Amino acid sequence: MTLDNRKSKILESIIRDYVETAEPVGSRSVVRKHNLRISAATVRNEMADLEDMGYLEQPHTSAGRIPSEMGFRYYVDCMMQKETLDDSELELLQKILNENIGEWSDIVSKVGNFLSQVTNYASFVIVPSIKLSEFKNIQIIPIANGKAMLLVVTDVGVLMHRQIDIPTSIASEELQLIGKAFTRVLSGTRLEEMRRNELKALREDLKNRRKVIDKVLEAVDIMMQGSRDESVVISGALNILNEPEFKDLEKLKRILTILEEDVLLKQIIPDPISEEVNITIGKENKAEDIQEMSLVIAGYNNFGEMGKIGVIGPVRMEYWKAAGTVESLRNILDQVLSKKYF
Amino acid sequence: MTLDNRKSKILESIIRDYVETAEPVGSRSVVRKHNLRISAATVRNEMADLEDMGYLEQPHTSAGRIPSEMGFRYYVDCMMQKETLDDSELELLQKILNENIGEWSDIVSKVGNFLSQVTNYASFVIVPSIKLSEFKNIQIIPIANGKAMLLVVTDVGVLMHRQIDIPTSIASEELQLIGKAFTRVLSGTRLEEMRRNELKALREDLKNRRKVIDKVLEAVDIMMQGSRDESVVISGALNILNEPEFKDLEKLKRILTILEEDVLLKQIIPDPISEEVNITIGKENKAEDIQEMSLVIAGYNNFGEMGKIGVIGPVRMEYWKAAGTVESLRNILDQVLSKKYF
DNA sequence: GTTAGCACTCAACTGACGAGAGTGCTAACA
DNA sequence: TGTTAGCACTCTCGTCAGTTGAGTGCTAAC
Missing domain, CATH: 3.30.390 (Enolase-like; domain 1)
Known part of the structure; x- marks a missing residue:
């Protein structure tokens, strides 16, 4: 099912606002911020439709709307433009890669670090066991x-x-x-x-x-x-402290515990469907413990086995940025590792 | 200044209760829990004295008392009996040390891990740079x-x-x-x-x-x-999530950030005055960022340089347990490392 | 199909109030 | 003189009613 142009615009506005503010978005602010040429009342009608279709939800009757997971899914599938690294970020990356690197596991941890810094989400890089080598x-x-x-x-x-x-x-x-x-x-x-x-x-x-x-x-x-065993490098786990959805201490503890423990994290990260950037949103995740998180994950070629790189963050995630960054870094890892060592 | 026997007993009771519950301790519960042979009214008088002397404080007039940092200091200096590892803990430690250990840095991380597990505080082991070797x-x-x-x-x-x-x-x-x-x-x-x-x-x-x-x-x-550079191994940083004094997200973030970053932690850990177990409580710490934490720290001999091992936790800490455990592990590191490699 | 207007809803804040825990003080007791 | 019982007092915390404000849904007019 695809949405008409105006509905799409409104959905996107709501997603952008909600991702930024973590607050339900009202009809007025949609009109104001994205200066659409229509009135708040019209937007309200459209929003009611979008809610009926399942793309939005309302925490309570007198609040604004927030995107449902289905809404995010629609956005990701049908509307999203991956946002690539900007110049200053590319420069930083270059600098990092040019730094003296001893073993190639250094590259992995540096790339992971960069990923979490740029996206402000927790990042992980999974290095597969190298069964295939001789x-x-x-x-x-x-x-x-x-x-x-x-x-x-x-x-x-x-x-x-x-x-x-x-x-x-x-x-x-x-x-x-x-x-x-x-x-x-x-x-x-x-x-x-x-x-x-x-x-x-x-x-x-x-x-x-x-x-x-x-x-x-x-x-x-x-x-x-x-x-x-495959090994895991995690970076920036503490970024979730900044997300308002995890102000609840119990939630926070659950998630941080997973992010700190390699073993737990490995269990939770699924194999991406393809080497391309995969996104799983909230309840789409099989693992129960992260059903309020989203994963943006890609595979990379690690000496013939598939390694994984990605970020994990709240459902209210800047998917555009995360997807673009993960994709870039996936490519870089592929490229760096394709120079076979011997 | 030393306290008479009854005052000591009362101070100790309050410390024990407060460390356990994190709540102000009232006169009645002191009498009840530690079945002293005196009435609550008497305890109240003594508590008023202890407050005058600075060993206790009252969050507000109608609350119980909590030990002041000075109270903890008195306890640590004059009354504390270090609690040694119990049998099951010693067994666990033996098991850990007997496991296959490759490089000796493995020992350090394993000991650190054990320390945080046993005490339920964050532990750190600092391995000095080895300037003296040839x-x-x-x-x-x-x-x-x-x-x-x-x-x-x-x-x-x-x-x-x-x-x-x-x-x-x-x-x-x-x-x-x-x-x-x-x-x-x-x-x-x-x-x-x-x-x-x-x-x-x-x-x-x-x-x-x-x-x-x-x-x-x-x-x-x-x-x-x-x-x-000296290197640092940190374990169990997430333990502070369980301490009620850090239910405030901002505090939590500050502390966790320090505990996650080797560099920050290194700056904050002082040299212990001697190789023996040193305890610094709250504001006694020079570093501002940890003035609501306490450190229990000991030195160990690492190929002629002084390494450091210890725990960092809330002022409301089980000093008796922490001090005993740090001391034991300090000795074990000393012993293991004294077998010079060549 | 779009928009202005208006009544309605509900979370969040505010202030009042009572319950409960604990104190300090006083007077009686050993 | 030290100890204890009793009691008035204090202060936090939870609850509850009232108010505010953002935002909605609906209706009628454009």
């Missing part, structure tokens, strides 16, 4: 008496580095050999296919260095555990 | 075409690992040599004494590999920047 080589570097650094390298970069204890007697060359043996066994294996029996065989082969082997196996094990 | 060796390990891993090892462990780009032409052996050259120049140097001119000289020496040298220098530079 072991490339394993190195064991002595760094001190009884200590060594284990490096596990995959085709997308260094997957793990971890200190391990080693017998003090062992020579640097031998460590190299052990590393090579591991590399031989694991090289080309996909992470998710790593077979325990192969590793066991290795353990038999190198019987006399079993202690080191065990340490390495233990470390690799921990690494596998870690890489099995 | 460079031990520097290694450059090729991990792929055009990529290498730089390891900088000091006498307290691996200080930094960082990927760097290298020319694809360069041989693994040559990287080793470059690493050794760096090691020669830097070995035994204290971090804070690292001299730029020595590094420049090195750059001249290895003219033909200047690109690599520059990359390494750049990375070392970043590392030095990073190590110059």
